[in-house]
Amino acid sequence: GGIITQTPKFLIGQEGQKLTLKCQQNFNHDTMYWYRQDSGKGLRLIYYSITENDLQKGDLSEGYDASREKKSSFSLTVTSAQKNEMAVFLCASSITVSNERLFFGHGTKLSVL
Amino acid sequence: GDKVKQSPSALSLQEGTNSALRCNFSIAATTVQWFLQNPRGSLINLFYLVPGTKENGRLKSTFNSKESYSTLHIRDAQLEDSGTYFCAAEAGNNRIFFGDGTQLVVKP
Numbered sequence: 001g002g003i004i005t006q007t008p009k010f011l012i013g014q015e016g017q018k019l020t021l022k023c024q025q026n027f028n029h030d031t032m033y034w035y036r037q038d039s040g041k042g043l044r045l046i047y048y049s050i051t052e053n054d055l056q057k058g059d060l061s062e063g064y065d066a067s068r069e070k071k072s073s074f075s076l077t078v079t080s081a082q083k084n085e086m087a088v089f090l091c092a093s094s095i096t097v098s099n100e101r102l103f104f105g106h107g108t109k110l111s112v113l
Numbered sequence: 114g115d116k117v118k119q120s121p122s123a124l125s126l127q128e129g130t131n132s133a134l135r136c137n138f139s140i141a142a143t144t145v146q147w148f149l150q151n152p153r154g155s156l157i158n159l160f161y162l163v164p165g166t167k168e169n170g171r172l173k174s175t176f177n178s179k180e181s182y183s184t185l186h187i188r189d190a191q192l193e194d195s196g197t198y199f200c201a202a203e204a205g206n207n208r209i210f211f212g213d214g215t216q217l218v219v220k221p
Contacts, residue, residue: 035211040213040214041213041214042117042199042201042211042212042213042214043199043201043211044211045208045209088154090156092156097207098207100144100146100203100207100209101146101158101161102146102148102156102158102201102209103158104148104155104156104158106153106154106155107154107155109154
């Protein structure tokens with residue numbers, strides 16, 4: 001088995017701040033994803049990456065950047081945190097883009113003051 | 114979400130009873146996944162389905178692509194089944210869409 005590790009678990013930021021969330025997986029999966037979950041809602045795709053150095057926009061990419069530095073890691077940057085924003089960011093991976101059984105990390109909970 | 118509709122939005126069950134959750138799709142889904150989000154927030158993958166049925170212990174899931182729906186049956190509900198159940202459908206262009214979830218509470 002493998003594991004997806006997200007850091008930090010909790011992130012408190014200031015309005016306008018640039019914030020970076022990190023994700024590591026040891027499944028040796030090709031594809032990685034970043035999702036945003038708002039309270040009481042389902043998940044919306046921000047970015048995904050089908051292989052190292054690849055980047056694809058999801059439905060919610062505006063306001064975010066991402067970077068797939070190597071196969072095992074995928075980072076997400078909130079370019080300018082919005083006041084009173086509160087959400088959970090979930091990282092996931094799948095074997096390939098055509099076998100999309102998703103495995104998730106535990107999430108990073110973001111609060112912006 | 115508007116492409117994946119889950120019902121009911123919330124459900125309360127007595128321990129030991131059975132129930133079914135449902136997802137209806139307005140997209141041409143090719144695969145369906147069901148997840149349980151536990152109270153700590155972790156998402157556990159329960160099923161990954163092509164059209165057909167899979168069973169795992171007290172859980173059984175069916176995906177009917179022709180009629181655009183999927184169901185998750187829970188038999189003999191236990192307290193640890195409590196949490197939020199999400200379904201997610203792949204639209205055939207490598208895009209996965211999630212429903213808004215069903216919040217399940219199992220009571221003793």
